[in-house]
Amino acid sequence: MLNLQQVAVAYSGNTVVKDISLSLAKGQIGCLVGPSGCGKTTLLRAIAGFEAVCAGSISLQGNIVSNAEQQLPPELRQVGMVFQDFALFPHLSVANNISFGLRHVSKSVKATKVKQLLQLVGLPDLGQRYIHQLSGGQQQRVALARALAPEPNVLLLDEPFSSLDTELREGLAREIRQILQQLQITAVMVTHDQNEAFAMADMIGVMAQGRLQQWASPYELYHKPASRFVADFIGRGVLLPGTVLAAQQVQTSLGIFQQRYVSSLQPGDKVDVLIRPDDIVHDDSSSVTAQVADKAFRGSHILYQLKLDSGEQVQCLALSHHNHAMGEHIGIRLDLDHLVLFPRDH
Amino acid sequence: MRGWRDIWRWSVLLPAAVLAVPVLVIFASIGYPQPDVWLHLRQTVLADYVINSLLLAGGTGIGALLMGTSTAWIISQYQFIGRRYLRWLLLLPLAMPAYIIAYTYTGMLDFAGPLQTILREQFGWRYGDYWFPEVRSLGGAILMLSLVLYPYVYMLARTAFLEQSASLFEASRTLGFTPRQHFWKVALPLARPAILTGTALAMMEAFADYGTVQYFGVTTFTTGIFRTWFGMGNQVAAAQLAALLTSFVLLLLVLERWSRRKIRYYYQGQHRHSHARRPVNLAHQLLLFTLCLLPVLLGFIVPAIQLISWALTNYQVTLNREFGVLVWNSFTLAAMAAIISVLLALLFAYGKRLRRDVMVQVPVRIAALGYAVPGTVIAIGVMLPLAWVDGRIDLLAEQWFGVRTGLIFSGTLFALLLAYSVRFLAVSLHSVEAGLERIKPSMDNAARSLGYKPLHVLQKIHLPLLRTSVLTALLLVFVDVLKELPATLILRPFNFNTLAVRTYELASDERLADAALPALAIVLVSLLPVIVLARSVDSSIKGKP
Numbered sequence: 081m082l083n084l085q086q087v088a089v090a091y092s093g094n095t096v097v098k099d100i101s102l103s104l105a106k107g108q109i110g111c112l113v114g115p116s117g118c119g120k121t122t123l124l125r126a127i128a129g130f131e132a133v134c135a136g137s138i139s140l141q142g143n144i145v146s147n148a149e150q151q152l153p154p155e156l157r158q159v160g161m162v163f164q165d166f167a168l169f170p171h172l173s174v175a176n177n178i179s180f181g182l183r184h185v186s187k188s189v190k191a192t193k194v195k196q197l198l199q200l201v202g203l204p205d206l207g208q209r210y211i212h213q214l215s216g217g218q219q220q221r222v223a224l225a226r227a228l229a230p231e232p233n234v235l236l237l238d239e240p241f242s243s244l245d246t247e248l249r250e251g252l253a254r255e256i257r258q259i260l261q262q263l264q265i266t267a268v269m270v271t272h273d274q275n276e277a278f279a280m281a282d283m284i285g286v287m288a289q290g291r292l293q294q295w296a297s298p299y300e301l302y303h304k305p306a307s308r309f310v311a312d313f314i315g316r317g318v319l320l321p322g323t324v325l326a327a328q329q330v331q332t333s334l335g336i337f338q339q340r341y342v343s344s345l346q347p348g349d350k351v352d353v354l355i356r357p358d359d360i361v362h363d364d365s366s367s368v369t370a371q372v373a374d375k376a377f378r379g380s381h382i383l384y385q386l387k388l389d390s391g392e393q394v395q396c397l398a399l400s401h402h403n404h405a406m407g408e409h410i411g412i413r414l415d416l417d418h419l420v421l422f423p424r425d426h
Numbered sequence: 427m428r429g430w431r432d433i434w435r436w437s438v439l440l441p442a443a444v445l446a447v448p449v450l451v452i453f454a455s456i457g458y459p460q461p462d463v464w465l466h467l468r469q470t471v472l473a474d475y476v477i478n479s480l481l482l483a484g485g486t487g488i489g490a491l492l493m494g495t496s497t498a499w500i501i502s503q504y505q506f507i508g509r510r511y512l513r514w515l516l517l518l519p520l521a522m523p524a525y526i527i528a529y530t531y532t533g534m535l536d537f538a539g540p541l542q543t544i545l546r547e548q549f550g551w552r553y554g555d556y557w558f559p560e561v562r563s564l565g566g567a568i569l570m571l572s573l574v575l576y577p578y579v580y581m582l583a584r585t586a587f588l589e590q591s592a593s594l595f596e597a598s599r600t601l602g603f604t605p606r607q608h609f610w611k612v613a614l615p616l617a618r619p620a621i622l623t624g625t626a627l628a629m630m631e632a633f634a635d636y637g638t639v640q641y642f643g644v645t646t647f648t649t650g651i652f653r654t655w656f657g658m659g660n661q662v663a664a665a666q667l668a669a670l671l672t673s674f675v676l677l678l679l680v681l682e683r684w685s686r687r688k689i690r691y692y693y694q695g696q697h698r699h700s701h702a703r704r705p706v707n708l709a710h711q712l713l714l715f716t717l718c719l720l721p722v723l724l725g726f727i728v729p730a731i732q733l734i735s736w737a738l739t740n741y742q743v744t745l746n747r748e749f750g751v752l753v754w755n756s757f758t759l760a761a762m763a764a765i766i767s768v769l770l771a772l773l774f775a776y777g778k779r780l781r782r783d784v785m786v787q788v789p790v791r792i793a794a795l796g797y798a799v800p801g802t803v804i805a806i807g808v809m810l811p812l813a814w815v816d817g818r819i820d821l822l823a824e825q826w827f828g829v830r831t832g833l834i835f836s837g838t839l840f841a842l843l844l845a846y847s848v849r850f851l852a853v854s855l856h857s858v859e860a861g862l863e864r865i866k867p868s869m870d871n872a873a874r875s876l877g878y879k880p881l882h883v884l885q886k887i888h889l890p891l892l893r894t895s896v897l898t899a900l901l902l903v904f905v906d907v908l909k910e911l912p913a914t915l916i917l918r919p920f921n922f923n924t925l926a927v928r929t930y931e932l933a934s935d936e937r938l939a940d941a942a943l944p945a946l947a948i949v950l951v952s953l954l955p956v957i958v959l960a961r962s963v964d965s966s967i968k969g970k971p
Contacts, residue, residue: 130871154874161875167868171890180886181876230876 081106081266082127082234086136087146089119089126095290097122100136102285102295104234107264109257111277114287114313120270123287124236127268128161129154140233160232164239166223168211174198174222175207181230197225200259217248224256228263235260237269241276253279274314286310302356303418311354311420316383318394319352319422330421333390334368337419345423354420355394357383362398366411370394372404386412435785438777441770442789445848448807449799452672455665455810463654463663471645475667479633479646479674482567486632489572491625493721494579495617499609500718502587505703506711512718514960517581519574519725521952523909523926525637526945528570529933530729532641533736535561562642571632573725578631579624581959586620587613592702605704619686626682633675634800636912637930647671648802648912655806655916665810668803679798730949736942744943752944756924759839760907763846764854767903768896770847771854775862790855797852801845801913808845808917812836841917849913850906854899861895862888898958905955908948 082104089097097119104110112120125131127138129151137147140159145152160181168177178197179190198204201221211219220240227235240256241249257280260267271277277284278298286293286301286309294306305311311319322332326347328339337353345351362384373393374385382403384396396412404410464472500506501513519527535541535558542558545551560566590613598608614621636648647667655664706714737744774790796804812835823831835841865888873883911926918927925944932941 125871128871128875130874153879154871155877155879157875158877159875161872163868163872165866165868167866167872169869169872169887169891170864180873183877226872226876232875236875 081108081141082110082268083139084127084136085139087123087126087133087138088135089122089131090134095134097126097290098135100292102283102292104266104268104283106266107261108282109260109267109269109280110283110285111281112268112270112285112287113272113274113277114293116272118287119290120287121238124238124268124270127234128159128236129157158230158233160227160230160235162220162223162227162235162237162240164242166219166243168219168223168226170211172211173207174203174209174211174214177211177222178207178225178229180226193229197229200228201225202255216244217252220244220252224259228259228265233266235265235267237267239270239272241271241273249273249276250279256280286313288313303420305354305420308352308422311422315356316395317354317356317359318392320355320392320394321424322351322353322421324349324351330419333388333392334394334414337416339419339421345421350424351421352424354422355416357395357397359414359416360386360394360396361413361415362396362402362410363413364402364411366413368413369409369411370396372406372408372410375404375406384410386410432781434777434781438774438781438786439789441773442793444844445770445793445796445851446789447811448804448845448848449672449796450807451810452665452669452803452807455662456669458662460660460663460666463658463660464666467650467654467663467667471650474645475647475650478564478639478644479648479671481564482571482635482639482644482646483629483632483674483678485565485568486571486575487625487629489568490576490579490628491621493572493576494581494624494628495583495614495621497576497718497721498580498583498587499613500714502584503704504711504714505705506714508715508719509703512715512722515722515726516718517577517956517960518722518727518953520577520959521949521956522574522726522729523637523911523948523952524571524574524631524635525641525911525930525933526733526949527574527725527729528567528638528641529938529941530732530945531566531570532561533938534728534732535559564642564644567635567638567642567644570638571628571635573721575628575631576721576725578627579621582620582624583617586617590616622685623682626678629678630675630798633671633678634802634912636800636802636915641930641933647674648800651802651806652912652916661806661810665806668800668806672799672803675798675800679795730946733942733946733949736939737946740939741943744940749943752923752925752928753947755922756908756926759842759924760904762839763843763850763907764900764903766843767847767850767854768858768899770851771858771899772896774851774855775858778859779862793848794852794855796848797850799849801849801910802916804845804848805913805916808841808848808913809836812841812844836917838919839922842914842919845913845917846903846907846910849910850903853902853906857895857899857902858892861892865891898955901955901958905952908951 084100084102087097087100088095100123102110112123114120122131126133126146129145132151133146133148135148137144139145140157145157169180172180175194175198178194182190182193185193194207195204198207201224203218203221203225206214206218206222211222214222223240237256241252244252253276269277269280271280281298283295284298284301285295288309294301294310296304296306301310302315305314308319311317320332320334322330322337324345324347325331325336330337330339330351330353332353334355339345370386370388372384373387376383377400380400381397382400384398384404385393386396387393402410497516501509501516533539537553537558545556545558549556594612594616595605595608598612599605603611634648635646636652639646640649640652647670651664651667651671654660654667774793777786778790799807813833816831816833816836819834820831823829869887870883873887874880878886908924909926911930914924914927915930918924923931925948929941929944929948932938932944
């Protein structure tokens with residue numbers, strides 16, 4: 081459906097996005113996350129046709145729309161876009177905003193379509209209003225309806241929730257995911273909020289410095305990060321130093337772990353092991369203990385910062401009623417599904 | 427990368443260069459020293475020019491600052507009777523050109539005027555028995571200019587005061603400040619950039635004034651330029667005087683920019699909740715009402731009534747065919763200038779939007795500097811090169827074809843329209859740019875992604891959204907041209923009169939009552955943009971689009 085092959089984008093000779101390859105099947109939702117300035121919005125605009133690619137190619141439904149030689153203008157791509165500032169037209173009513181992209185279509189078809197879309201986004205009675213009479217969340221829904229009206233091949237969303245209140249975001253994200261799945265729309269969303277990405281996406285791409293660090297499902301991204309950057313950027317966790325022993329084993333201050341996959345590591349190599357807060361289970365009956373160095377109450381859970389006997393610190397997510405005081409020693413047990421190792425530089 | 431073949435660059439650069447010529451010519455004149463004339467000027471009138479111009483601009487600045495800031499504070503802070511009307515009535519003096527209010531007050535306060543006549547009859551005084559302030563003086567000119575220019579300060583200061591968050595006032599109070607201390611320690615320093623901008627605008631207008639000082643017999647730079655050009659016949663020396671005057675104005679402009687250098691620290695986009703105006707007792711209310719009514723009364727209502735009464739006494743004589751010609755001339759000229767100015771503004775604004783490089787941005791900024799340059803100066807800067815070009819063409823035509831072409835550019839409306847374009851480009855550009863800014867680039871993108879070609883985006887999105895600001899720009903330039911005096915006086919074609927020129931001529935001939943009808947026509951039309959302004963100021967404060 082959407083396919084990017086080694087795409088690069090440059091502004092005045094300065095490459096801001098390079099060597100990006102990814103693809104989405106019909107109805108899949110992809111998210112691009114990364115720190116600001118990583119090139120994720122540029123990539124989105126390249127898919128829409130607002131930026132030219134200087135290498136590689138972008139294809140939609142099997143047709144190349146962008147490569148280094150030629151760019152299909154945005155109006156011929158059938159790409160819907162929801163903008164960060166919504167970009168709704170202030171001189172048109174909600175209904176006329178939504179039907180703006182429905183050209184060469186009879187009035188009655190337009191009216192029916194607008195009605196359906198308003199119903200879909202949950203604003204059935206607001207067609208005659210003007211944009212400044214709507215709240216931020218309502219504007220967001222109108223922007224979505226307008227982008228969906230011409231039944232685009234792919235829908236692009238550029239930080240669509242960034243101007244909304246936090247409470248509104250989660251609900252809207254879930255709603256929009258339902259709408260997109262219902263219509264079987266392929267979509268790409270850019271966000272800097274990984275929770276938003278987890279809530280929306282089938283596939284997530286982590287970008288840094290113009291490169292795609294990893295393109296994977298949310299589960300894989302969290303549990304099998306491909307690089308130190310991804311491990312650090314996605315979720316919480318600490319990197320615990322360790323040493324490779326013989327026979328695929330790694331020694332750390334939390335004990336010895338078994339590697340499941342054959343790696344190129346040699347015995348004696350220094351490595352870091354990724355330990356997520358949910359890898360460490362609080363267990364009062366465990367003989368291994370650690371001291372509470374800091375704690376953050378999270379409602380249903382408490383996030384403990386624990387100091388090991390070796391002096392290293394790890395995090396532990398414990399159920400909320402296990403409320404321990406600072407300085408107390410509590411029992412912990414390791415529950416590691418995936419061993420993630422990064423060789424350490426000298 | 428777009429190179430030198432980029433058409434947008436050239437279509438911005440070329441007109442911008444043409445608009446920059448007059449000011450460049452003025453400064454280039456310094457390269458042709460005129461020692462004899464300058465010796466004469468230095469020994470006689472130069473000191474007067476400098477001192478009077480500085481006193482006039484400084485005095486007008488102080489007057490406008492005091493009137494504008496105090497009324498703005500009262501209107502923004504207190505709840506009192508008549509406030510709702512005074513809020514926009516205070517803008518009315520903007521519609522009153524300085525030279526018109528000057529001659530109106532002269533007519534009212536002169537020895538033969540109604541006020542002194544009444545005093546003499548009442549007390550049995552005769553000439554020489556009493557002292558009465560002389561209107562036709564430097565002090566009088568300062569007062570006249572302050573009365574019509576304070577709205578610049580009022581408008582900007584009022585917006586600045588209203589934009590200050592109520593929590594600032596509350597914070598001051600909890601920290602132990604009285605409302606009075608809050609004004610001096612917090613509100614005034616915060617509004618300072620806006621107030622100084624308004625004051626600088628008033629001072630620029632004072633530097634540029636020709637009609638008032640000429641009528642009052644105060645010798646300033648502008649009258650000196652006229653005298654050197656027409657009286658002494660030395661055009662280069664006139665241009666050099668103009669260069670000196672322009673340097674004063676540009677210095678003022680630099681100072682104003684410098685005073686605003688930290689403006690972004692002042693507005694931090696706090697979540698504002700608007701300030702409840704303080705209620706006061708009735709006696710206090712009447713005092714505030716009177717304070718705010720006074721500038722309106724003196725700056726607009728009294729002179730307007732005088733003009734109307736003059737116009738009524740002899741409209742049977744003055745409302746004739748000649749008046750019709752005046753109106754036709756003025757309106758067609760103003761309309762042409764407005765259309766040219768807005769077309770240029772559209773070209774420049776789109777050039778800046780589409781090409782964000784210095785090769786486009788800087789020339790547009792320079793071309794828009796014309797608003798700071800006095801009309802007299804621009805007129806001379808237009809006249810000198812055009813007369814030269816005309817002379818060349820005439821010479822060549824005679825040599826080659828044996829035909830005299832005469833003054834093709836400098837003796838026709840072309841010169842006037844060029845001068846107006848230089849002077850008022852900033853006005854139309856400001857309005858058009860403000861309109862274009864509201865059309866965010868993402869809206870263009872949205873329309874493109876919904877299947878519209880660039881030309882259709884222009885038609886469906888830009889045209890409807892820009893309409894209001896284009897109309898506003900047309901109106902503002904139209905009225906500015908209608909009021910403009912010195913450039914029109916110098917550059918108008920032979921036997922071509924406008925309302926402003928005729929008003930000035932009649933007033934100079936002491937035919938004050940005859941001047942009332944054209945003056946009134948100017949004032950009435952000038953009211954239109956003031957009404958637009960009053961509405962837009964209100965809505966921008968409420969934050970509605």
